Amino acid sequence: MAAGNNVRKRVVILGGGFAGINAAMGLAKLPVDITLVDRKNHHTFQPLLYQVALAVLSPAEIAQPIRSILRDHQNIEVLMDEAVSFDLAQKRVRLKTGALLEYDFLIVATGSTHSYFGRDDWAKLAPGLKTVEDATEIRRRVLLAFELAERQTQEAGVHPPLKFIIIGGGPTGVELAGAISDIARLYMARDFRHIDPATAQVEILEGSPAILAAYPPDLQKKAIDQLAHLGVTIRTNAHVTDVQPGYVMVGNERIDCTVTLWAAGVQASPLGKLLGVPLDRRGCVIVDQFLNPPGHPDVFICGDLAHVEENGHQVPGVAQPAMQMGAYAAKHIGRMVARDLGSDGTGLNEPFHYFDKGDMATIGRKAAVANIKWPFKGHWSGFPAWIVWLIIHIFFLIGFRNRLAVFRQWAWTYLTFQDGARLITGSQDLPGWDSEYGIQRDTPVEQQVTPTGTR
């Protein structure tokens, strides 16, 4: 049964991402009992996930068990489970394993997932980057591509061109492209005897007219220059019409590739649909200025799942607004609880405002673009922007036990070009390769690469 006014209020938080963790932290000091539910046992520091995908960091360096993060707060319990249905009228959430959670306040912060624009069959061929599992799968494919080329060349003297295609030119696509280029040109150079990893090609396919659409034009231009410097090619207005093992189609043009990665689109967590409230076309829940869906002042939608507008623009689905929304929901619930306990209700009309400190994306190991809006305004690029990126990300890893370890690992890797965590685990197969013979299908002889190796 839902608790009355005179017993401790129950708050259920769905999702242990930036929004959910920040909400839980904010609520921890209030006289409420909190249940946080997540499908995973760990919180993932998503801004650094691409570094796991490209073998610089290990999963445990950027992911931490949610239980551990929240362990000192005795009024928080964590369940590794998943919501499957809601009864907003009765204030109840049904979990996948059958449990029924009753709440006084509900925070839904289950984030977003890849959108393959209706072509879910592409997911296996072009993995995206949202989870630790995604990151290790991308790492496996990228590293395996070099291994396969090496053994083909050992046997036949040639290998098909190593080509990595990244579909999508937003921050994730740009960061992946830069990091793959780094791996190929710098870190792997001394590891192979037959192939020259630096011949690997990296190409971004962007459907719109510009990469980094959310950035001002001068920084877009800088990003293009910096990517070109790393040998990354960019095609804009490139509409991918098919993804197949070993190639993608752009319109009627076939582009052969070794590995395809997806950074093109996200859609809201499917949980939004189960709430029975209005959604936008990407499945985000349309909320009011208090982050409530219309008519549900006890339900808060936070993070990527929320459609919030600020000055006529939708607040982007990145870490910063998610953290702010989670903190806001906790604060607002605190005010409602205080009112019920007899306080004067001060601040109950204070709406959510997104405080935009800016955006940044790294481009390889020593460049970045940063559109800084606070504490000063400025468009930064190149190495200075990269240093800013580094400092901010180390700062936000605070709370992560291992932020110093991560910094040390970075410093080591960036200064010495030594391997970070270059492990291939799982299958030895790649889509488009025949696992028995290691030959990429359908590559015409004249396109094969003949390395001029030392052996």
Next chain:
Amino acid sequence: MAAGNNVRKRVVILGGGFAGINAAMGLAKLPVDITLVDRKNHHTFQPLLYQVALAVLSPAEIAQPIRSILRDHQNIEVLMDEAVSFDLAQKRVRLKTGALLEYDFLIVATGSTHSYFGRDDWAKLAPGLKTVEDATEIRRRVLLAFELAERQTQEAGVHPPLKFIIIGGGPTGVELAGAISDIARLYMARDFRHIDPATAQVEILEGSPAILAAYPPDLQKKAIDQLAHLGVTIRTNAHVTDVQPGYVMVGNERIDCTVTLWAAGVQASPLGKLLGVPLDRRGCVIVDQFLNPPGHPDVFICGDLAHVEENGHQVPGVAQPAMQMGAYAAKHIGRMVARDLGSDGTGLNEPFHYFDKGDMATIGRKAAVANIKWPFKGHWSGFPAWIVWLIIHIFFLIGFRNRLAVFRQWAWTYLTFQDGARLITGSQDLPGWDSEYGIQRDTPVEQQVTPTGTR
């Protein structure tokens, strides 16, 4: 074609474990060309693998790409591939991807794998511990067991007993049992709200009359005492007759359990059978005093795959003899190459001798048993033995870039009880559990555990 006397000799090494890596290191300074072939891209420091399985260390801390280990030796190439057939007369090895490697000398060091005594269907129900993938699978199952019990108790107020069964009481079984007990009693104590992780039971089922059969009786006794102190129960003469989801059968007795792990038996790598030379009953290649199968002075079998006897006892399949065999094979090949290049053939009659420095196994986080034979003789146990174990293992991680990082991680984990790498990745299912409802099947109501939690 095989090279003649006046060109550089070709050495093919199969396997990048302790034997293969040590052979490659030994051969690197000789005027030979070396090809090392391994199915994995990484060398695994197996003595610490159980620490990955129990979430103290991350995979990248105890595994390193073989390419990186050997990168500075320009006469070594590494192929991520697998031998599938041999022609010892023509001196050729066929790889899975089709390549044909010709050699003057062949070193086969492909190690061993789990033996389920003909019951390969048990492999999925009771994973063993040989690879990084095995370790993360064990980690997943152990951590998931606690998560499932927590959510059952949150819903129903009770959970089936948490019971971890380890089949096999050798060093691996003892180390796994001690580490699981530690996790449950120490590291997880503060993380859960409903269950008491310390109520988890850990039991070793050993088929023979004694655990740690290779150790002297006084150390066996110490190990039993130290395990009892950790709450680990031991059944000897316990012949497992069946392994099923949620239980194992010992004779006609059914023992319900949450997670079953396999540490009972190993068999030689199946590659031994393909050589067409005499094997022992476990599939190990019977070699002469030069590590050659009879009649093949150009073929060396090293590590777990070799059946070598020293003073009438078979040399055990652990790291120390594997390293010594690899080094010996390199040295012996060096002498043969020198003879062919006109040297006097000094030392060509020197046989392999195993120099046994002793054995040790940890029991939890601050005890061990050590049967030390060099540089002094002694039976050590408890905390002093654990300190010896720690020093030796850090020493042998030399060559691993990250040995200091590992030491720091250990020190941190052991001193603070903080989580190391407690991530659950992959599926959320356990054998014997219904993923939809999270209920372990068939547990009678009277056996359910009712925690007296604080919530």
